[in-house]
Amino acid sequence: MQRTWFISMAVAIANFCVVPLTNASDGEYGRYFGLRLIGSVAEVRDTKATNFTGGLQINNDEDLVAGNSLILGYRWNSLPIRTEIEVGVRYRFDYDLRDTGPPTGYENNLLTVTGLVNVAYEYRNHSDFTPYLGGSIGWANQRPDVRRNNLSIAEVEEFIGDKHNLAWGGLLGTTWHFAKNWDADFGYRYINLGGVDTGISSVGSRIEADEYVSHDVLITFNYRI
Numbered sequence: 001m002q003r004t005w006f007i008s009m010a011v012a013i014a015n016f017c018v019v020p021l022t023n024a025s026d027g028e029y030g031r032y033f034g035l036r037l038i039g040s041v042a043e044v045r046d047t048k049a050t051n052f053t054g055g056l057q058i059n060n061d062e063d064l065v066a067g068n069s070l071i072l073g074y075r076w077n078s079l080p081i082r083t084e085i086e087v088g089v090r091y092r093f094d095y096d097l098r099d100t101g102p103p104t105g106y107e108n109n110l111l112t113v114t115g116l117v118n119v120a121y122e123y124r125n126h127s128d129f130t131p132y133l134g135g136s137i138g139w140a141n142q143r144p145d146v147r148r149n150n151l152s153i154a155e156v157e158e159f160i161g162d163k164h165n166l167a168w169g170g171l172l173g174t175t176w177h178f179a180k181n182w183d184a185d186f187g188y189r190y191i192n193l194g195g196v197d198t199g200i201s202s203v204g205s206r207i208e209a210d211e212y213v214s215h216d217v218l219i220t221f222n223y224r225i
Contacts, residue, residue, distance in 0.1 A: 041215045111142075184221055
């Protein structure tokens with residue numbers, strides 16, 4: 001249900017972007033600052049466990065995730081493109097697993113910090129709305145905060161993992177020039193944030209995953225300098 005709702009929003013944005021727009025405003029060019037709000041359906045894929053005494057049981061590897069980022073961008077006059085540097089954080093992905101024997105739970109709150117370069121081609125026209133299509137590439141740091149709970153002997157251990165990744169994705173949306181010096185941007189982005197590594201517990205157990213992917217709904221407010 002969560003995934004269907006987000007994908008429906010993305011399709012609605014895509015349909016809006018391909019409708020021809022007819023009356024005039026190419027907006028303003030040059031630098032801008034932005035605050036981006038991120039809501040997403042995220043998923044961790046291809047999980048593997050090391051030094052488990054039993055089997056790996058995945059209780060939750062998909063979650064709703066919120067985040068925000070700051071943007072420094074430039075809208076080019078000579079070409080119909082804009083470029084951005086985006087630095088952001090995504091909060092509390094609940095990624096929960098279990099070693100089936102003796103039963104041991106791994107409660108994993110995953111924090112992600114990103115640094116991205118965005119490039120978007122804009123369909124410039126004579127209205128206050130500018131559709132765009134582009135991509136993102138950069139760096140993502142996964143920092144899982146893990147609580148290991150051995151249920152058979154009531155033993156609890158906390159430890160933190162760390163993994164640096166290449167991040168990449170595609171985005172589309174539309175920018176609304178609603179006031180002098182101000183834009184509102186509504187978009188969708190698919191992004192692959194790379195792998196996850198919980199680190200090694202005191203008993204040598206470790207959980208790794210190949211991919212953390214996210215379907216993002218993006219709302220951004222930009223101030224043109």
